Amino acid sequence: MTRIYAFVNQKGGVGKTTTAISLAAYFAALGQRVALVDLDPQANATSCLGIDKRTVERGTYEVLTGNLRPSSVLLQNERLGLSLMPASPNLTGAELELVGEIGREMRLRQALEELAPAFDYLLIDSPPSLGLLTLNALVAAASGVIIPVQCEYLALEGLSQLTQTIARVRSAYHPGLIVRGLVMTMFDGRANLAAQVVAEVRSHFPGRVFASIIPRSVRLAEAPSHGLPISSYAPSSPGGLAYCALAEEILRGDGVPLPAPSAAALHPTGTVDHA
Numbered sequence: 001m002t003r004i005y006a007f008v009n010q011k012g013g014v015g016k017t018t019t020a021i022s023l024a025a026y027f028a029a030l031g032q033r034v035a036l037v038d039l040d041p042q043a044n045a046t047s048c049l050g051i052d053k054r055t056v057e058r059g060t061y062e063v064l065t066g067n068l069r070p071s072s073v074l075l076q077n078e079r080l081g082l083s084l085m086p087a088s089p090n091l092t093g094a095e096l097e098l099v100g101e102i103g104r105e106m107r108l109r110q111a112l113e114e115l116a117p118a119f120d121y122l123l124i125d126s127p128p129s130l131g132l133l134t135l136n137a138l139v140a141a142a143s144g145v146i147i148p149v150q151c152e153y154l155a156l157e158g159l160s161q162l163t164q165t166i167a168r169v170r171s172a173y174h175p176g177l178i179v180r181g182l183v184m185t186m187f188d189g190r191a192n193l194a195a196q197v198v199a200e201v202r203s204h205f206p207g208r209v210f211a212s213i214i215p216r217s218v219r220l221a222e223a224p225s226h227g228l229p230i231s232s233y234a235p236s237s238p239g240g241l242a243y244c245a246l247a248e249e250i251l252r253g254d255g256v257p258l259p260a261p262s263a264a265a266l267h268p269t270g271t272v273d274h275a
């Protein structure tokens with residue numbers, strides 16, 4: 001069974017791209033066949049995997065407009081063992097161009113249904129808005145939405161708008177749409193505020209906040225400039241360990257058997273990196 005998750009939050013800078021890339025890399029390391037779909041015109045997921053977005057001529061845009069088959073635009077990252085549907089600069093115009101088209105909100109879902117047989121996980125990184133691209137992500141998210149939430153003041157602001165949007169998409173296009181979970185990101189253990197924010201989000205979304213909390217970690221901020229996910233750049237850093245734990249938590253929740261020994265094999269002991 002193929003799982004399709006969309007990483008959505010209309011706020012920018014909350015960790016959508018970092019979470020999508022880190023989970024894609026750890027799922028692949030844990031034996032899953034994974035494709036990461038870059039649906040953000042800023043193409044950060046594409047860049048963070050070391051691809052110059054200006055050179056991308058075949059990507060998500062060409063798939064959404066129906067000009068290319070989804071399998072024909074996938075780039076293989078042999079080292080990580082995952083596939084990427086890159087965002088090309090043309091994606092910037094997609095929202096406007098698709099507005100008058102029939103079935104415009106179904107484009108990504110149709111494309112991913114075509115890819116599904118070849119993958120265990122399809123992960124969609126979406127832009128910081130609730131426009132047509134994010135609507136495509138929500139309609140395509142067959143297994144649910146994963147919402148990264150930054151541990152900061154006013155974290156809950158915006159989440160009610162997002163949950164209303166999800167409810168509207170559920171009734172109009174996708175009756176099975178669920179929130180798979182909320183991921184608390186950029187947690188600063190030294191600040192009382194961060195713990196209060198986690199408690200507050202947990203009380204608003206009981207049972208739906210993942211137990212694995214992602215700390216603020218310098219290594220996570222550095223990894224993109226090396227074109228690497230945290231699983232390759234600094235697996236034993238706090239951010240690497242946390243995303244590995246989150247990946248295992250999600251796989252376990254999905255009923256996917258984990259290879260044994262699991263986490264320990266990915267980051268040899270004795271080399272914990274505190275940055």
Ligand SMILES: Nc1ncnc2c1ncn2[C@@H]1O[C@H](COP(=O)(O)OP(=O)(O)O)[C@@H](O)[C@H]1O
Pocket residue numbers: 011012013014015016017018019044128185186187214215216217218220221222224239
């Ligand atoms: N846990 C973290 N610790 C430190 N920096 C982070 C962390 N998560 C993300 N970042 C950095 O914060 C910025 C915003 O994250 P990003 O994943 O791009 O957010 P979004 O996709 O929601 O806009 C990026 O520069 C990223 O490298």
Ligand SMILES: [Mg+2]
Pocket residue numbers: 016017018040044126
């Ligand atoms: Mg992003």
